[in-house]
Amino acid sequence: MDAIDILMNEHRHIERVIDVLERSVAYGRGGGDVSPVLFERAAHFLLTFVDGSHDAKEGEVFQAITSRGLPLGEGVLAALSGQHVLGRELAEELREMVRAVMRGEKEREEMYALAERYVRLHRGHTEVEEGRFFPLVRRLLPVDVMERVRAKFARIEAAHGSLAEAADALELAFPLPATAPRWVNGGRTHQPWGGRGAP
Template sequence: MDAIDILMNEHRHIERVLDVLERAVVHGRGGGDVSPVLFERAAHFLLTFVDGSHDAKEGEVFQAITSRGLPLGEGVMAALSGQHAMGRELAEELRETARAVTRGEKEPEDIYVLAERYVRLERGHTEAEEGRFFPIVRRLLPVDMMERVRAKFARIEAAHGPLADAADALELAFPLPATPVRRMGGGRPQPWGGR
């Protein structure tokens, strides 16, 4: 498994959390009881594991590309980095809004709108990386460089813990009824749908 395989595997676990957010929004808007704590914990996952761990690993890939002066195009990396920053801002806003709903200062719909925005952004971002960026990286970075990047991933993960375990914990802590999920922002069906 190379560095790109690791990132793509993490995308699958991030998508599980996005699915939880989608089900929570559908359930809440349908009149079901959804605790704002679910959204606060999801925001914690997004900030700690998506921004703090996964995006840091992608940053190592960006650094490897830049250090070799490879012709990937600054525009592509700038756009992806901008999406990382936007995701971080939305996750912080989701966390604060969830806390405000808990205090009775905001309405649940405020959380739902932010969750939808985050899901759309992250699904589009994942599609761009997997469809355009990662294939280019695989062609441009030699195997030895990919191995060095992968070694840096291990240090990043050691600081945060395994992303997959955190996704598991969130799913287990907030079981939601299975609902037909309409994809916010598109995306492909997930292989763990029956899980």
């Protein structure tokens, strides 16, 4: 498994959390009871494991590419770098929005809208990386350079922990509902989805 395989594998785990966010927004807007704690935990995952670990690994790939004469400020690299910055900003905003919702200062819809923006950004970003950037990397970087990049990945992961295990933990803490909220005799039946440890 080379450096690109590792990044693509991490994309699959990140997408599991993105799916939790997307479905929780739809569930909440449909009248379901979704705890803000879910969004708080998701924001922590996005900041710690997506920005702190995954994007840092991609940064090592960017550096390896630029060292071979392709400036970071041009083309797809510039776009991807900008999306990394925007993703971090949105995740930070989501974390603060969740805290404001918990204090009763913001409406849940504002939290849902922010989560939705992150979901759209991440899906488009992943499509560009896997469709355009990763094939470019494999063409430009020789095997020995890819091996050095992969070694740096191991040090980054050691500092943050396993992204896959963090995605597992979030899914287990907040299992997705099987269906949309059910309405019986004008009132919603109880479908607890507050997550473990949620208020």
